[in-house]
Amino acid sequence: MEKVVSGIRPTGNLHLGNYFGAVRSFVAMQDKYQCMFFIADWHSLTTHPKPEDIQQSARTILAEYLACGLDPKKAPIYVQSDVRETIELYLYLNMNMYLGELERVTTFKEKARQQPDNVNAGLLTYPTLMAADILQHRANWVPVGKDQEQNMEMARKCARRFNNIYGVEFFPEPQNFYFSDQAVKIPGLDGSGKMGKSEGNCIYLRDDDKTITKKVMRAVTDNGPQEPNSQRPDVIENLFTFLRIVSTPDTYQYFDEKWNDCTLRYGDLKKQIAADLVAVVAPIREKIEYYSANTELLDQIAREGAEVARESARATLNEVRRIIGFRV
Ligand code: TRP
Numbered sequence: 330m331e332k333v334v335s336g337i338r339p340t341g342n343l344h345l346g347n348y349f350g351a352v353r354s355f356v357a358m359q360d361k362y363q364c365m366f367f368i369a370d371w372h373s374l375t376t377h378p379k380p381e382d383i384q385q386s387a388r389t390i391l392a393e394y395l396a397c398g399l400d401p402k403k404a405p406i407y408v409q410s411d412v413r414e415t416i417e418l419y420l421y422l423n424m425n426m427y428l429g430e431l432e433r434v435t436t437f438k439e440k441a442r443q444q445p446d447n448v449n450a451g452l453l454t455y456p457t458l459m460a461a462d463i464l465q466h467r468a469n470w471v472p473v474g475k476d477q478e479q480n481m482e483m484a485r486k487c488a489r490r491f492n493n494i495y496g497v498e499f500f501p502e503p504q505n506f507y508f509s510d511q512a513v514k515i516p517g518l519d520g521s522g523k524m525g526k527s528e529g530n531c532i533y534l535r536d537d538d539k540t541i542t543k544k545v546m547r548a549v550t551d552n553g554p555q556e557p558n559s560q561r562p563d564v565i566e567n568l569f570t571f572l573r574i575v576s577t578p579d580t581y582q583y584f585d586e587k588w589n590d591c592t593l594r595y596g597d598l599k600k601q602i603a604a605d606l607v608a609v610v611a612p613i614r615e616k617i618e619y620y621s622a623n624t625e626l627l628d629q630i631a632r633e634g635a636e637v638a639r640e641s642a643r644a645t646l647n648e649v650r651r652i653i654g655f656r657v
Pocket of ligand 1: 335338
């Protein structure tokens with residue numbers, strides 16, 4: 330079976346955009362591939378987080394992914410820093426990566442601009458660490474967003490170069506698996522195109538029913554339909570996108586007809602969306618609360634995941650050491 334590996338940045342809480350994007354595709358993939366997921370806490374060191382926040386951020390994101398349906402029995406989930414084997418591969422791969430090409434990576438240039446006082450070597454070799462994450466399991470597929478294209482190109486370069494230098498066919502070149510091709514893009518409810526953390530317009534999976542309802546009821550609208558069967562402006566189409574995602578087809582059709590004959594009242598539409606959205610989010614939130622209150626269970630899941638990951642990494646590393654010429 331083909332292997333899938335993906336890293337998750339431990340940056341805060343999941344919102345609906347994440348849920349209907351990456352998270353749901355991870356959940357779907359665990360039934361079709363041999364998947365492994367991990368929380369990229371080493372990568373987060375490039376911005377120097379506080380020691381007391383490191384474990385907490387990992388637990389938070391772990392609780393949320395589990396609540397969304399990641400099943401450690403199907404796909405081990407581990408914390409990157411628990412699998413120290415990765416670092417050895419990272420070192421070997423770094424020997425074959427060149428300063429010039431690492432400096433040309435857009436995300437590096439962007440980060441260097443954002444944090445000019447902290448342009449550290451970890452930032453520069455971020456793509457190598459990511460390549461090590463992937464290649465240590467000899468993964469075939471990596472579910473990523475478009476923003477990771479260049480990092481994935483670097484991972485393939487690492488694989489290719491290693492194979493060429495040593496004249497082996499050892500690492501498969503990991504391919505991008507674009508979940509955005511199937512995922513539903515969640516619009517913002519503030520009139521902006523997209524729901525995102527930097528847009529500050531998120532509905533979080535941790536939001537309680539009242540907060541969700543309030544956020545939906547505040548959604549930007551216009552003066553209402555003016556002519557029968559007219560095209561919907563973006564802000565209204567955004568509401569219908571929500572309806573399509575969280576409500577039944579009948580409900581969608583009902584409001585679509587109301588729009589078309591100009592009898593739609595936005596208040597009713599929003600109430601419907603809020604109620605149906607709450608029905609989706611509330612059970613997930615309850616699971617998040619369950620896992621968050623149970624750190625022992627979370628740590629146990631991460632420990633078991635790390636064991637599987639370590640075994641897989643060690644097997645790869647033994648071969649790599651042999652190929653390079655080291656004792657195994
Ligand atoms: N760079 C990824 C991101 O910013 C996170 C990540 C780290 C990753 N290592 C990975 C993703 C390995 C896929 C595979 O989202």
